[in-house]
Amino acid sequence: MDRTVAGRRYGQGNRGGSNGWMQVLNELLKTDIYSGARARIVRQFTCLTIWIAARACCFSDPSDVKAGRGGMPTSVVYGLPIAVLIVDCGWDFRTVNWPSFADFLIAVEAEMNKVSWPSRTELIRSSLVVIILMFGLTIVLFAYDFILNWLLSRVLQVTIV
Numbered sequence: 001m002d003r004t005v006a007g008r009r010y011g012q013g014n015r016g017g018s019n020g021w022m023q024v025l026n027e028l029l030k031t032d033i034y035s036g037a038r039a040r041i042v043r044q045f046t047c048l049t050i051w052i053a054a055r056a057c058c059f060s061d062p063s064d065v066k067a068g069r070g071g072m073p074t075s076v077v078y079g080l081p082i083a084v085l086i087v088d089c090g091w092d093f094r095t096v097n098w099p100s101f102a103d104f105l106i107a108v109e110a111e112m113n114k115v116s117w118p119s120r121t122e123l124i125r126s127s128l129v130v131i132i133l134m135f136g137l138t139i140v141l142f143a144y145d146f147i148l149n150w151l152l153s154r155v156l157q158v159t160i161v
Contacts, residue, residue, distance in 0.1 A: 030094070039106040043096045046105060050092040058085045 058081040095101055118126065152158040 039102070039109040042105045042109045043102060047092055047096040051089055054085060054088045054092065
């Protein structure tokens with residue numbers, strides 16, 4: 001019995017085409033930008049943020065690195081983080097232009113454009129309400145703590161450390 005799914009017979013491999021790993025490698029090595037102008041700024045800032053995080057992870061104070069490496073050559077101490085940073089920058093650029101991730105960023109930008117942002121006066125008023133409320137709650141909690149501390153130490157003769 002000859003059963004087919006999507007024009008292929010069961011048991012037939014991917015003949016003549018590239019296998020899964022080659023497709024992934026081909027996708028990773030692409031240099032084109034996915035959906036050019038759509039969410040371009042969001043993707044650029046996302047890539048820049050990832051690059052800054054990668055730079056912070058790759059480099060630290062050189063004196064700490066030299067002290068912790070047990071006298072490794074300078075070329076290794078500086079060259080290895082630079083090589084890792086270069087590879088990571090390429091990977092990050094490719095990640096931001098990966099179709100599913102780029103579509104996610106495009107959707108995020110579309111949703112952020114729908115947000116109703118408060119005006120400056122609304123923002124100031126709301127911030128003042130929150131700050132005043134927090135100070136009020138702090139005063140109330142301090143009063144509760146002071147009263148309970150006084151009651152426990154004076155009335156019930158409990159020593160509080």
